[in-house]
Amino acid sequence: MIKTCIVGASGYTGAELASLVQRHPRFELNALYVSAQSQDAGKKLGDVHGYLFAQVNLPLTPLNDDALHSLANEMDVIFLATPHEASHDWMPILSSGKAVVFDLSGAFRLKDQQVFEQYYGFAHQQPACLEKAVYGLADWFAKDIKTADIVAVPGCYPTASLSALKPLHDAGFIADGHLPIINAVSGVSGAGRKAAMASSYCEVSLQAYGVLGHRHQPEISAYLGRDVIFTPHLGNFKRGILATITVKVNADVSPEAIENAFNQAYKNHAIVRLRNTWPKLDDVVGTPHCDLFWKLDTHKGYLVITSAIDNLLKGAASQALQCANLRFGYASQLGLVHEVSA
Numbered sequence: 001m002i003k004t005c006i007v008g009a010s011g012y013t014g015a016e017l018a019s020l021v022q023r024h025p026r027f028e029l030n031a032l033y034v035s036a037q038s039q040d041a042g043k044k045l046g047d048v049h050g051y052l053f054a055q056v057n058l059p060l061t062p063l064n065d066d067a068l069h070s071l072a073n074e075m076d077v078i079f080l081a082t083p084h085e086a087s088h089d090w091m092p093i094l095s096s097g098k099a100v101v102f103d104l105s106g107a108f109r110l111k112d113q114q115v116f117e118q119y120y121g122f123a124h125q126q127p128a129c130l131e132k133a134v135y136g137l138a139d140w141f142a143k144d145i146k147t148a149d150i151v152a153v154p155g156c157y158p159t160a161s162l163s164a165l166k167p168l169h170d171a172g173f174i175a176d177g178h179l180p181i182i183n184a185v186s187g188v189s190g191a192g193r194k195a196a197m198a199s200s201y202c203e204v205s206l207q208a209y210g211v212l213g214h215r216h217q218p219e220i221s222a223y224l225g226r227d228v229i230f231t232p233h234l235g236n237f238k239r240g241i242l243a244t245i246t247v248k249v250n251a252d253v254s255p256e257a258i259e260n261a262f263n264q265a266y267k268n269h270a271i272v273r274l275r276n277t278w279p280k281l282d283d284v285v286g287t288p289h290c291d292l293f294w295k296l297d298t299h300k301g302y303l304v305i306t307s308a309i310d311n312l313l314k315g316a317a318s319q320a321l322q323c324a325n326l327r328f329g330y331a332s333q334l335g336l337v338h339e340v341s342a
């Protein structure tokens with residue numbers, strides 16, 4: 001069994017990861033960590049998150065310097081479900097041994113350090129780790145993930161957006177001079193578990209935020225290979241992201257060609273489902289899937305695509321596990337979806 005630990009296990013994505021690893025046929029959940037100051041220190045994870053009651057009984061251990069140093073050689077896999085700053089600071093130690101590190105934060109996704117500082121508000125000081133980090137968009141970068149020692153698991157909005165746009169960009173269908181327009185709504189769990197005014201129950205009402213300045217815009221652009229307009233919205237529901245994306249396509253692009261491009265991109269990818277109707281959040285929440293559906297206006301040359309994911313699963317925890325599966329030589333969906341017989 002592959003020895004696995006989760007740092008930041010009391011948070012929303014960390015708890016989902018614990019649940020997935022616990023049920024996985026090849027990974028073994030060995031330890032759960034929280035910060036040295038954690039209010040949840042010493043509690044069982046199943047007592048903190050009721051849905052894991054009697055399922056995950058490991059305690060939440062405060063992480064100290066000694067543990068940090070030993071994890072790198074004791075573990076085979078370390079999942080970091082921690083704030084960007086903590087992942088940034090700890091990565092050199094955690095990645096210095098045999099463990100492969102899968103970081104759910106944004107600390108190692110953007111290769112351009114100036115852009116990183118502009119969007120994350122602090123200077124990147126781990127250039128060697130940044131150089132080694134591979135972007136973990138599992139259904140697109142499997143070849144690189146299979147040999148990586150550090151995997152930067154994508155953000156939730158970039159996962160929804162790139163899954164929809166990459167087949168079109170790579171096929172050369174997107175018209176030059178037109179930026180894809182991404183409007184996406186996320187549930188409040190995207191903001192994490194800690195209390196904050198903006199994500200407080202009575203304060204949340206459907207609203208755009210981070211307009212023309214959200215850190216996921218450069219992430220989407222960097223891994224798509226072209227600029228985009230990205231507008232996130234916060235919705236008054238707990239989980240899920242629905243992204244509606246409008247793209248101007250070249251004049252000769254037919255509905256059949258688009259269908260073909262999506263079919264080619266996702267054949268043998270059980271996690272991405274090409275739907276025959278507009279996906280709803282309820283179709284994907286609690287699942288590792290990304291659901292896609294689209295329609296082309298052949299007269300105007302505009303394509304509208306809808307992409308739906310669970311932000312805590314395909315947008316974070318289950319995609320991290322897809323990456324770990326790939327890295328250890330398994331099918332990316334192992335432990336995430338059941339095989340369907342014909």
Ligand SMILES: NC(=O)C1=CN([C@@H]2O[C@H](COP(=O)(O)OP(=O)(O)OC[C@H]3O[C@@H](n4cnc5c(N)ncnc54)[C@H](OP(=O)(O)O)[C@@H]3O)[C@@H](O)[C@H]2O)C=CC1
Binds near residue numbers: 012033106315
């Ligand atoms: N929520 C989402 O939809 C997504 C989140 N992400 C990213 O994943 C990471 C985790 O997100 P999420 O689970 O939502 O966050 P939460 O706020 O829910 O959880 C954060 C976890 O990290 C721990 N933590 C906080 N501060 C520190 C610290 N200084 N050192 C060590 N541990 C710390 C917390 O425990 P404690 O405070 O008890 O120590 C908690 O276990 C973040 O980087 C986030 O940006 C990525 C994609 C989607």
Ligand SMILES: CC(=O)N[C@@H](CCC(=O)OP(=O)(O)O)C(=O)O
Binds near residue numbers: 105156157186
């Ligand atoms: C609703 C909400 O607040 N969502 C988060 C995105 C969560 C995510 O994908 O996390 P990374 O920070 O790891 O990129 C936000 O907009 O900041």
